Amino acid sequence: MDGEPVCACLVAAGQVEGREVVTVEGLADYANQRAAGTAAADRGAAPGAAWESASAEAGPAGTSLDAARRWQARPAPGEQPDGAELAPVQQAFIDAGAVQCGFCTPGLLVAADELIERTPQPSDADIREALSGNLCRCTGYEKILDAVRLAAARSEDPSATGEVRK
Amino acid sequence: MTPHAEPRGAEPRTTENRAPEGAARPAPAGTPPRAQTAPSRVPTSLEQGSATRGGIGESTLRPDGTLKVTGEFAYASDMWHEDMIWGYTLRSPHAHAEIVSIDVSEALRQAGVHTVLTHADLPSDTTHYGLEMQDTPVLANDRVRHHGEPVALVAADHPETARRAAAKIRVEYAVLPVVHDEESATAQDAPLLHPGRADHHAEHVPHPNIVHRQPIVRGDVAAGRDRADVIVSGDYEVGMQDQAFLGPESGLAVPSEDGGVDLYVATQWLHADLRQIAPVLGLPEDRVRMTLSGVGGAFGGREDLSMQIHACLLALRTGRPVKIVYNRFESFFGHVHRHPARLHYEHGATRDGRLTHMTCRIVLDGGAYASSSPAVVGNAASLAAGPYVIDDVRVEALALYTNNPPCGAMRGFGAVQACFAYEAQMDKLAAELGLDPVEFRQRNAMSQGSVLPTGQRVDAPAPVAEILRRVRAMPMPPERQWESAEPTGGASPGTAVDVRALPGGLSNTTHGEDVVRGVGYAVGIKNVGFSEGFDDYSTARVQLQVIGGEPVALVHTAMAEVGQGGVTVQAQIARTELGVTRVSIQPADTQVGSAGSTSASRQTYVTGGAVKHVCELVRERVLELGRARFGTYHPAWAQAELLLEGGKVVTDGGEALASLADVLEDETIDLESEWRHRPTEAFDLVTGQGQGHVQYSFAAHRAVVEVDTALGLVKVVELACAQDVGKAINPDAVIGQIQGGSTQGLGLAVMEEIVVDPDSKVRNPSFTDYLIPTILDTPTIPVDVLELADEHAPYGLRGAGEAPTLSSTPAVLAAIRQATGLDLPRVPVRPEHLTGTDSGTDAG
Numbered sequence A: 001m002d003g004e005p006v007c008a009c010l011v012a013a014g015q016v017e018g019r020e021v022v023t024v025e026g027l028a029d030y031a032n033q034r035a036a037g038t039a040a041a042d043r044g045a046a047p048g049a050a051w052e053s054a055s056a057e058a059g060p061a062g063t064s065l066d067a068a069r070r071w072q073a074r075p076a077p078g079e080q081p082d083g084a085e086l087a088p089v090q091q092a093f094i095d096a097g098a099v100q101c102g103f104c105t106p107g108l109l110v111a112a113d114e115l116i117e118r119t120p121q122p123s124d125a126d127i128r129e130a131l132s133g134n135l136c137r138c139t140g141y142e143k144i145l146d147a148v149r150l151a152a153a154r155s156e157d158p159s160a161t162g163e164v165r166k
Numbered sequence B: 001m002t003p004h005a006e007p008r009g010a011e012p013r014t015t016e017n018r019a020p021e022g023a024a025r026p027a028p029a030g031t032p033p034r035a036q037t038a039p040s041r042v043p044t045s046l047e048q049g050s051a052t053r054g055g056i057g058e059s060t061l062r063p064d065g066t067l068k069v070t071g072e073f074a075y076a077s078d079m080w081h082e083d084m085i086w087g088y089t090l091r092s093p094h095a096h097a098e099i100v101s102i103d104v105s106e107a108l109r110q111a112g113v114h115t116v117l118t119h120a121d122l123p124s125d126t127t128h129y130g131l132e133m134q135d136t137p138v139l140a141n142d143r144v145r146h147h148g149e150p151v152a153l154v155a156a157d158h159p160e161t162a163r164r165a166a167a168k169i170r171v172e173y174a175v176l177p178v179v180h181d182e183e184s185a186t187a188q189d190a191p192l193l194h195p196g197r198a199d200h201h202a203e204h205v206p207h208p209n210i211v212h213r214q215p216i217v218r219g220d221v222a223a224g225r226d227r228a229d230v231i232v233s234g235d236y237e238v239g240m241q242d243q244a245f246l247g248p249e250s251g252l253a254v255p256s257e258d259g260g261v262d263l264y265v266a267t268q269w270l271h272a273d274l275r276q277i278a279p280v281l282g283l284p285e286d287r288v289r290m291t292l293s294g295v296g297g298a299f300g301g302r303e304d305l306s307m308q309i310h311a312c313l314l315a316l317r318t319g320r321p322v323k324i325v326y327n328r329f330e331s332f333f334g335h336v337h338r339h340p341a342r343l344h345y346e347h348g349a350t351r352d353g354r355l356t357h358m359t360c361r362i363v364l365d366g367g368a369y370a371s372s373s374p375a376v377v378g379n380a381a382s383l384a385a386g387p388y389v390i391d392d393v394r395v396e397a398l399a400l401y402t403n404n405p406p407c408g409a410m411r412g413f414g415a416v417q418a419c420f421a422y423e424a425q426m427d428k429l430a431a432e433l434g435l436d437p438v439e440f441r442q443r444n445a446m447s448q449g450s451v452l453p454t455g456q457r458v459d460a461p462a463p464v465a466e467i468l469r470r471v472r473a474m475p476m477p478p479e480r481q482w483e484s485a486e487p488t489g490g491a492s493p494g495t496a497v498d499v500r501a502l503p504g505g506l507s508n509t510t511h512g513e514d515v516v517r518g519v520g521y522a523v524g525i526k527n528v529g530f531s532e533g534f535d536d537y538s539t540a541r542v543q544l545q546v547i548g549g550e551p552v553a554l555v556h557t558a559m560a561e562v563g564q565g566g567v568t569v570q571a572q573i574a575r576t577e578l579g580v581t582r583v584s585i586q587p588a589d590t591q592v593g594s595a596g597s598t599s600a601s602r603q604t605y606v607t608g609g610a611v612k613h614v615c616e617l618v619r620e621r622v623l624e625l626g627r628a629r630f631g632t633y634h635p636a637w638a639q640a641e642l643l644l645e646g647g648k649v650v651t652d653g654g655e656a657l658a659s660l661a662d663v664l665e666d667e668t669i670d671l672e673s674e675w676r677h678r679p680t681e682a683f684d685l686v687t688g689q690g691q692g693h694v695q696y697s698f699a700a701h702r703a704v705v706e707v708d709t710a711l712g713l714v715k716v717v718e719l720a721c722a723q724d725v726g727k728a729i730n731p732d733a734v735i736g737q738i739q740g741g742s743t744q745g746l747g748l749a750v751m752e753e754i755v756v757d758p759d760s761k762v763r764n765p766s767f768t769d770y771l772i773p774t775i776l777d778t779p780t781i782p783v784d785v786l787e788l789a790d791e792h793a794p795y796g797l798r799g800a801g802e803a804p805t806l807s808s809t810p811a812v813l814a815a816i817r818q819a820t821g822l823d824l825p826r827v828p829v830r831p832e833h834l835t836g837t838d839s840g841t842d843a844g
């Protein structure tokens, strides 16, 4: 892969250690650019471009320090002012205690949400299979299973628990 | 207790935490019935003098939960500054080498590079750091001592630019022979890792490549041997485990106008970092201001410094904010690991199942730098006998200096290695005596009043026999559960076998042929808090004021929230003590006094104790104010027993005297104070006697495994745990700690190991090759929580985070041994150990 454009995630995962590679933030993005005939310049010559291009629409990548220091519990844009508009799976992760450090949480939420959409009443084996590509180092997964069961139960019958906020 | 100035920044990031409203959360509806994942002894109405919701004993929700499920929570790696640049660390490819020369000119010429730093550029005379001994160079000087040691730093306008520039630094190494085990490290002519040691352990160690050695001598081992009807001995080995937290080491250093630096970082102990960072920068501590940014797990791996000094050096040199984020590969080199160990044990017992004596020798590999090796040695030695009464004991524990990766703190801290070995011994003894292994343990279990080999009396409940009884009493998972599972999804066509429930899973390697079940038990003992005479304290600052007619408490400590839920607990304690509903948790920083480390299972005990203590001082001040304002109107104000509940001052009979809003008016009470646990003392260097520990924590596990004996594949079917936590301040969070700790123990049992070559190079620094348990590897973990109060601790609580990591590993091993009949003296167990196809090069 020397000299080849590769996804920056390979660098993050340590898979190209010691190689001379060119990173592209997301190969899909790269493919789009190549299709448009604009890509393939050595991005090392334009430092910053690779990491920032993918998120150009969303503003600078990451979170500004000032914003980070101001962060507090508040509803995200588009939410009700009372902050109640979390998706069932998000609320279930909080309620079940499936979040400790939370570093794994976004990935697990996406996988769990996809599972429930596909299989509204998943068995435990289904849940384990669907989440097997996501690591969590803090929880031992038990409360993550609880959270997915809870989200599935609430999605199926919102009146059953009186807790689903939709 | 001086009032504080406002913290820097007009809008500090606070986490607002309201008490839950309405009834307790209903249990998940429609979920399949499972074994007890809730404690079977949930606290009854013991809420200490408070009717305020969201206090201690309730499973309140995390104040940062919403931020974490919406992706808004700011981890250290999310930090950003408008004009920041990126730091990168060049690391040694050799485990031991002389640095002949370093040429940075080509790297400096690369476009986008701001600076390159080596040891020669360090700004002060202090060029080394370390938790206990300052033996670690900030950047390697004339010699590298382990694979991955930092040699040079680059700052550039893009991380990729920095990485490429670092590759252009020309370092000429002259490779040296390595020392990699006890034999090579303590040979007569062994190369010395640290010649000319001047540390306080140097004079009592038998060889300069031994960091610290702690013997324990109690009773008469020879007499014990004479009394023994059976004697068993064994050699055991524990591989090098990694904390493998998911949020990589990262931080952002911002130079300030006064020549100092503001550092935002993911760490376990801000003030210990500060103490090590400032001298290297040549700055007074008040010009290095640290703020905790979001931490993605720690488990001991953030106790030592990683990129902290490096980022500050680059920021001060360039005048620009500098961010450093390790990738996964670098993270494996960026923090210390759990000490690998070789252990030799001998136990004796009488026919009626009483232990007569124990001797052991525990050799821990500390790697190239000391880190917390001396304290790990102290723990391994003092807890080497386990939770058993043994009068005649001889222990020797030591840590080596080698060219292997440095090892230090990881959850369990020296007690994990010992527990693996002494629990294997208990099973061997029981088998030799023809006794049930649980009953044998119960006959020898310590209890309150027992004396440890250190001569210390256990002065709090020690329900070792009881947790063994409870874990055994839990219902067993059904036999052949792969057949009873619903044949959906992954079921093989045409059969009722769900291969997902079998060893090998969807690899479809067996339908039950050659699969044997085994059941194993283990129990362990872990100390809580810092030991051996360390002045272990924490600091809290609590404000109470009325905002919008409602009393609000603000709690500020330097406690590192690393995921464990310390912020939840702080809010619960403030509610209980102050009778308020609204609590704001201030971000942890060095503007408030030290909270000590988030380690040793100590934060709920010590920082929780500090918050409780300061809340009590605030309450006194409220009552003073109340007496001054209203004392003449109601005689009850003169009573001593007044409480704060539901936003009011009430008598112990429940009569409301005044609302907090009326008492406080526009006054803000603002107090800061330290709180410390009972003092401990050092262990005698010859006999190991001493009141070394402040509290003990006990957990027991039962593991049920299924082993495909043909392929050597293990499936842990269930891992049940019973643990005494004294008082569950937040029962759900306690269970989360127990399940997470148990899973890390399972990982050590069957998969987790940093593999180090005989030439001391790390072979598997990635999640492709260093395996941690996935949700498929992790079984149901039913938990039974016992709450026997320790009268010396706040609320009677007992540190809970580490004990479950101890007994989990030996319980899984005991179960695999029962299934296979094999000895299995080494963890992690790999398939080749079970099928007899092991080449034997690295197994014990």
Ligand code: FES
Binding pocket: A098, A099, A100, A101, A102, A103, A104, A105, A135, A136, A137, A138, A139, B246, B296, B297, B563
């Ligand atoms: S909550 Fe920390 S990794 Fe999952």
